[in-house]
Amino acid sequence: MSTRGREAAADDGELERLRAEVRDLRARARVRPLISQAQGILQERYALPDAESAFALMQRASQRYNVKLRTLAGMLVTAPRPEAGDALWFPGRVRGPEPELTFTRAHRSGSGSRGAVLKAVLGSALTVVGTDMGNVQLTDRARGGLNIEEHTGLTAGFVDFFAHVGDDGTSCAQAARDVSQVTVREVESDPVFTEPARRAILAAGSRACHSVPLTTASGLCVGMVSAHLDRPLNGLTTAQTKALDTVGTEAGRWLAWHDRTVVLDALEHLHALGSAGRGRRLRRS
Structure with a gap:
């Protein structure tokens, strides 16, 4: 390959790297406001000292129930808040069996x-x-x-x-x-x-x-x-x-x-952790 060809290939590679970086930044920007909103709710609800503790709370529930942080945050900000003093966030909810998927x-x-x-x-x-x-x-x-x-x-x-x-x-x-x-x-x-x-x-x-x-x-x-x-x-x-x-x-x-069973299980776990650790600083796992 000629010098000019190598330079052109290097330029193409750098351009693609920059495009990938921009795509990554856009993806982060789309999710960050939702995560921040969820963190604010958790800080207020459980008297957490900082946003890091709120994130750690979500992370623990996310990992235990294999639910994406974005999914968990989306449900958290739209679900009615738990009643003050209630041990359960969703008392009396009915559990149904996991539906069968016959197409696979x-x-x-x-x-x-x-x-x-x-x-x-x-x-x-x-x-x-x-x-x-x-x-x-x-x-x-x-x-x-x-x-x-x-x-x-x-x-x-x-x-x-x-x-x-x-x-x-x-x-x-x-x-x-x-x-x-x-x-x-x-x-x-x-x-x-x-x-x-x-x-x-x-x-x-x-x-x-x-x-x-x-x-x-x-x-x-x-x-x-x-x-x-x-x-x-x-x-x-x-x-x-x-x-x-x-x-x-x-x-x-x-x-x-999945939303009314697994995701709500994750939120219930988050609520239990938050209630038990009220006011305490938490760290990511």
Whole structure:
């Protein structure tokens, strides 16, 4: 390689490093306000001496129940506060059995891991559609909209751009709003997208996509799985849409169970720790 070629390669490498750094900073900036809000609530509620102690409290509950800090913080800031003096945060709550996921053998017995289930949801949807690009999003309790939780085959630029989407301008937003599957046969011409969103999708190599809402038993959309294709999509068969409906309804019911069981268990544990350690300084584990 010539000197000029080596210099160009070095410049490209530095540019990509800077882009990755910017993406990381954006990701941190998206989560930090929520974590800070949760820390403030915990400091006030348990008379903790500093924000570090509040973070340590969340970290311990997060690690014990294998719940992401962002998930725990989102539930914490939106849940009604516990009654003063109550040992339990959610007294009298009813526990139900973990729903079965019939669309994948790996999870018929139930793993309790949200990450593992979301990977299975994505893999199952992509197999049905016949592609290797896609993502799973979950609803953002604090801000509304959808956050990407799992993805495969998509560029870093795509994941950064669509890390959080609002209530319009994308096919997944429309599918969430209508609580129904949405097919985009050609990204380049479909009016559902804003122009920046269209450019970001095309830049990732996606030419068509299909979004499937993840719904609870009451019909509430709690997430989305989307498949992206590198070619225009003529449409899906009745069998494909039926299979995707199964993925969406079973996954939505499992996520609702996880929120009201595992995540609430984590909050109960946090409440017990906070009550026992009221006013004391805590350190991260």
